[in-house]
Amino acid sequence: MILYGYWRSSAAYRVRIALNLKGVSAEQLSVHLVRDGGEQHKADYIALNPQELVPTLVVDDEQDGDALTQSLAIIEYLDELYPKTPLLPASALERAHVRAMALTIACEIHPLNNLRVLQYLTQKLTVNEEAKSAWYHHWVATGFTALETQLVRHSGRYCFGDKVTIADLCLVPQVYNAQRFNVDLTPYPxxxxxxxxxxxxxxxxxxxxxxxxxxx
Incomplete structure (x- = not known):
C-alpha cells in the first residue's frame, strides 16, 4: 500500500491511526498542500485523486494499483480487510451511533475549516485574518457542542464505550486542529x-x- 498524505492533514491523520491500529504498513508519500501552490493540484496527483485532496491510498489489486480516496471510506476498507481489531461495533444500532459521531466531525466541522475553504475565504473573498479565525472558531464550537452531548450519552473510555472506533480516529485530529487555531476547548471536558x-x-x-x- 502507498498512502499519499500530508503531515498536517487531519484526514490523512485519521488514516495513519487506522493503519497503526491494524498493524498494517504503508509507504507514505508526502503531498505538500501549500508549496508551489499545492502539490495536490499537479496533474500526476489529480490522476490519482480527482478531488485534489489527501489522503489517497493506493492498494495492490493484483493487477494495477487501485486508488482509494476519502478518509472514512479508506478506514472502512481497512476495517473490512483487517477485521481483527474492529473499528465499528457489532450491532447495527451501535454502528449508526459511531458513524454519526464520526460524521459530526468529518462532514460538519472539517469541510468548513479545511485548507481550501480557508484559502477561498482569504484569497477570493478577501476575508481578513480576524474574520477567518472567527469563521473557524464558530464551526468548531457548533460541531463540538453537539459532539460533547453525544459523548455524554455514549462515551466510556473512548467516544463509544471502552473500545476505539472510527469516531476516535476523527476526534483526535480535529482537536489537534482546534488547538492549532487557538480554539477554547474548556467547554468540552x-x-x-x-x-x-x-x-x-x-x-x-x-x-x-x-x-x-x-x-x-
Missing amino acids: NIMRVWAECNQLPAFADAAPERQADAV
Whole structure:
C-alpha cells in the first residue's frame, strides 16, 4: 500500500491511526498542500485523486494499483480487510451511533475549516485574518457542542464505550486542529478526556503530525 498524505492533514491523520491500529504498513508519500501552490493540484496527483485532496491510498489489486480516496471510506476498507481489531461495533444500532459521531466531525466541522475553504475565504473573498479565525472558531464550537452531548450519552473510555472506533480516529485530529487555531476547548471536558485517553495509545501517538517524516 502507498498512502499519499500530508503531515498536517487531519484526514490523512485519521488514516495513519487506522493503519497503526491494524498493524498494517504503508509507504507514505508526502503531498505538500501549500508549496508551489499545492502539490495536490499537479496533474500526476489529480490522476490519482480527482478531488485534489489527501489522503489517497493506493492498494495492490493484483493487477494495477487501485486508488482509494476519502478518509472514512479508506478506514472502512481497512476495517473490512483487517477485521481483527474492529473499528465499528457489532450491532447495527451501535454502528449508526459511531458513524454519526464520526460524521459530526468529518462532514460538519472539517469541510468548513479545511485548507481550501480557508484559502477561498482569504484569497477570493478577501476575508481578513480576524474574520477567518472567527469563521473557524464558530464551526468548531457548533460541531463540538453537539459532539460533547453525544459523548455524554455514549462515551466510556473512548467516544463509544471502552473500545476505539472510527469516531476516535476523527476526534483526535480535529482537536489537534482546534488547538492549532487557538480554539477554547474548556467547554468540552468529555472531548478532551477522550482525546487524552486516545493519545496514550501508541497507534495515536505515532500518527501525530509532528512525528511524520515531512513535518516542518
